[in-house]
Amino acid sequence: MTAQINVRSVFIAALLTVLALLPVYAALTGNYFLMTLFTRILILAIAATSLNLILGYGGMVSFGHAVYLGIGGYAVGILAKEGITSGFVQWPVALVVSALAALVLGALSLRTRGVYFIMITLAFAQMFYYIAIGLDRYGGDDGLTIYKRSQFGDLINISNKTQFYYLCFALLLGTIYLVWRIVNSRFGMVIQGARSNDRRMHAIGFPTFRYKLICFVIAGTLCGLAGALLANHTDFISPALMHWTRSGDLIVMVVLGGMASLFGPMIGAVALLVLEETLPILIGAVAAPFVGENATQAAEYWQIVLGPLFLMVVLFARGGINGLLAGARRG
Amino acid sequence: MLYFIEQCLNGVQLGMLLFLLAAGLTLIFGIMDLVNLAHGSLYMLGAYFAATFAGLTDSFVLGAILALIATLVVGMAVEVIAMRRLYGRDHLDHVLGTFGLILFFNEMVRLIWGPAGMTLSLPMEMLQAVEVIPGVFYPLYRLVIIGATLLVALFLYILVMRTRIGMLIRAGASNREMVGALGINIKLLYTLVFGLGAALAGFAGLMQAPILTVQIGMGENILILAFVVIIIGGIGSIRGAFVAAVLVGLIDTIGRAFLPDLLRLFFSTNAASNAGPAISSMLIYLLMALVLVFRPEGLFPAARK
């Protein structure tokens, strides 16, 4: 491929540059709010990128992907509570437990397809949610505060906001690179073939179940990493980590950004979370001339706008933002 | 023993509630091939309407009837405005679109009724307990719920299996083009079916309103339980939904009531009371996993004609 300059690549390059320079802006202005927000965005972008591997490339509509955010987070939180604060223990445990959970859940739910698969992944995620609520020792419904972030010795100090931000950024880029390698490999071709026509894959000699299962496990593991990051970011874990609406948010990020596109989930994560931050302000500003004092109250109801917006994306912009940008090249 | 019987009745009552939701979902899925996550929102609306209308009319029965009509109307309106555009699309589109609808309905309810929940009090005569068998007293109202749902189940059975509309519904499920070719207004049929599903969810919500606090998000957890019911019962099967709903209701209720005590027999009191709630909340999902392993199509797979 020649280096074709188009709207999409310019946009992605610009976005990456902004992300890379954000801590500099924070240091210069002393305004750390944006950096905290974007740390969260980067982490959820990792989760969304991992979901894209099974959803966008593999056609497996998992409505329970946030479960691995929860498992990764609880692995860190539970170990921290029990006095094990070394990240060299916490993080591998988070990844391994996520992988095992994905192996079991995948083995069960991949036996089915279509709408069954959607409902089953949702139901199993809900099971983990209730298990977390039942864990009285680890905060139950109220959650658990993590008093000490994962320790990595002299390697990196993730209690430092800037260092943690760049770690998340690097891990996001690493995840995207990994997904890029995987989807273009032989394995990735099998996954995409299974999305396109599973029956035919069997006919030409691929037992696709085991490939889809491994793909499911890879995605779960990567999302478990995001969970470990998120627990460290918020210094807190609670069942809300894996609430089903969080799984829904991850799907929205993938579709909003553009399914089966490498940077789509990242774009979607940025778009959704920035939208969530700015919609209330926007609504307040629009409402102010009409309702005056009550504008701040009106702004609270921003989800009335967000919900139908999802519906609009579904109906009119299936390629997501990525698709719109690709289309802009011609226009 | 007496406590056990009481818990069984509670389980059946939960099962009835789940059946009302699952039947609507499975009808809508079976006929329009549509996954509707916002089904729980209609359940929530049913409860809110009931609380509001009962307050306005000072009559529980009148409020309930008005609430049923209101959810039916809202359901049909949602079908005409939004759902209709989703037929024939990817299931992922259904999931996303209806996920958006949930956000919309939740905020709408907050806007109209405020963030605090509502309560609905029953008429005096409903508050008493009846002696179902010697020594076992059970709230009359919960028995009414069970009885009313059984009537609805019978109505659904007759509607689907014995009437002309039911024939159309079953024909629509198996052969869209044929129904169209017969000159039947399939758009109207779909709107009616969606309205029926919405009314069932609304009915569940209004029946439940006096027992629970009516609040935002009340439909979501119960919706996921209804999914479990559908997976166990088999998609598209009303009968499967009924059997699975009772099964799930019983197992969940009895598990929560007795499992912690059962565990205490084998483990230390401390460990049992720690693990008890977590394990008992897993039971129905374990049942679902077992069904998936041995009967991936559910216990009563809908016959494909």
Place this chain on the structure above:
Amino acid sequence: MADALLRIEGLTKRFGGVVASDGIMLDVAPGELHAVIGPNGAGKTTLISQLTGQLPPDAGKIQFAGLDITTLPTHRRSALGLARSFQITSLFLDLSVLDNVALAVQAHAGHSFRFWRDARSETQLREPARAALKRAGLEMRADLAAASLSHGEHRQLEIAMALAGKPRMLLLDEPMAGLGPEESARMVELLRALKREHTILLVEHDMEAVFALADRITVLVYGRVIASGAPETIRKDAEVRRAYLGEQDAEAVHV
């Protein structure tokens, strides 16, 4: 014929009261093009489905290259070199034409748990795929999305995918179905070129094509083999004429 590549013995399949395959006996010798014909409902699709492993037979045996494959799953049969083309086009429509064929090559190149190397730049996948496309006459279309091809080209792509795994035998399920006269003629030429190097079992409606191509023909009626032999024999067979061709002459019939 002791060394038949494919041997079907007493294959039987019932659907309720209907006998779709009724003790079918059939041999395909290496290098031959064996055609199976029969009127609608004769059980041709049921036969194919059992050969590919999508439908388990109730009784009987299928032997391929000396191995009993009666109970093997689809992907194992494919791995043994039994390749099929589909009657109803079943392709990877959102992938490129070349990707379609490369996947078929990949299916026969060991396991695919290879996560790192770019599959689209692996010559051992792409070269055989291009070669198969060339033989099927589609090399100019390699980089288009499969969805953008015409109906006839989809059929050619089906053949290319069947060829890609270097199969020992091709099962072609009505490759002419739905093709216009021009496309049909091109397909006949393609099959004529293929039959020199491949053993082919051709299930087909198009009489003209069958009699032009086949070395031997088996006639199926109501799940039963009523005749089997060289085209000349079949053409003259009284039972075939009565049961299948009716009053008309074989050459004139287009079912």
